[in-house]
Amino acid sequence: MSESKPLILLIEDDEQTRRFLKSSLSHKGWRIIESDNGKNGLAMIKSDNPDLVILDLGLPDMDGISVTKRLRQLSAIPVLVLSARSEEQNKIMALDAGADDYLTKPFGTGELHARLQALLRRINRMLPAxxxxxxxxxTVDLAQRKVFIAHNEVRITPIEFRLLGILIRQAGLVVTHRQMLQEVWGAEHINDQHYLRIYMGQLRHKLEANPARPRYLLTEVGVGYRLALNEDSLGGAQ
Known part of the structure; x- marks a missing residue:
């Protein structure tokens, strides 16, 4: 980062939303630059080198999925997608295209700040073995492939460990069904969501005090899963 305060590029065509986000985030110590269209936003990634991108899916010149794909050709910068509830399929497509997380409108400033902090922690972070x-x-010992709850070891299967490892690498962020299925079972199984339901259900029974109200393994309904961090107050359905 060029300065002590992280720089956010906000790509959003709605002026009222931009004003709200700029005011809210500036008070939290972020620096903000803005674009009201995808083409200019992509140019600003090259010229201004922001630390994070907030991207609205409904842009006037190009859709957010296309912006995400082109952005990923330029940079590995973390991307938070903003979407309306009616855009769920587009939201999933944007995540699969390379976006890191999403928020559904309307959202609170506290939730937005928490998601951005999770993305910021991910910058240049690699988990060593x-x-x-x-x-x-x-507690998960990634080298020894051991899992503990309150210092008591929990036995999990290799597939369960691989699923948990994927969520740990993206801790605090959403991982789509498609991403998890492709990484664990291969591209030919990207539509077999029942695989995930079975194994994530098994993991919850092993790791959660109350599997019906999970503390760690949160469901992002219709999208995927999120591994909650200590400071997360972001709920997830079963």
């Missing part, structure tokens, strides 16, 4: 991951009472 020896790292110990911890959140709440959940």
């Amino acid at each position: 020896s790292e110990i991951f911890e959140t709440g009472q959940l």
